[in-house]
Amino acid sequence: EVQLLESGGGLVQPGGSLRLSCAPSGFTFSNYAMTWVRQAPGKGLEWVSIISDNGATTYYADSVKGRFTISRDNSKNTLYLQMNSLRAEDTAVYYCAKDIANWNQGFFDYWGQGTLVTVSS
């Protein structure tokens, strides 16, 4: 059974940093691209970033480019999202999700339960 477990969310002050992690199981992590998608409270889905299976290719939404960094450690079976210079508008539930392919196909067949990031003073 495929499972994705996010962690690392919490309350952070504006301008602060946070690193999210996603621990997958039930599939060969190193064979698939992975993504982060966020959802502000009561709002819709917003794609954040994607990384290819080997980490060589990454893409970002304009809203986070230059502030967020997606990475992965295939030896540790873990996906990361380093978030710097956080703003109030980054407050959201952050989902990690599995791409259907090893390259960035761009749609996602399994999702974690999400981790809440709250940016507030």
Added chain:
Amino acid sequence: DIVMTQSPDSLAVSLGERATINCKSSQSVLYSSNNKNYLTWYQQKPGQPPKLLISWASNREYGVPDRFSGSGSGTDFTLTITSLQAEDVAVYYCQQYYSTPYTFGQGTKLEIK
């Protein structure tokens, strides 16, 4: 960026009746090289992550009931739920994966009338 616009924003349908949700993209998401539409539909129930229902505009994922169907091409797409069931109450999102940034529609909230 490709803007995805869904209509309506909310919809109330009687049990057993048909629900239709529309999705329009600001530019075509049809790749001429393979004649595929790079469009998915997700279902999100309260307190849950999204669930992939349909890919390539009309390909129903394994395990998704056949009352769910997707259609359309180019810029105009439709998700149809025939014979609405109580468990179909959710927010439905379309998403394009034709190009980054991948973008979602604003969502359509489906309720029981």
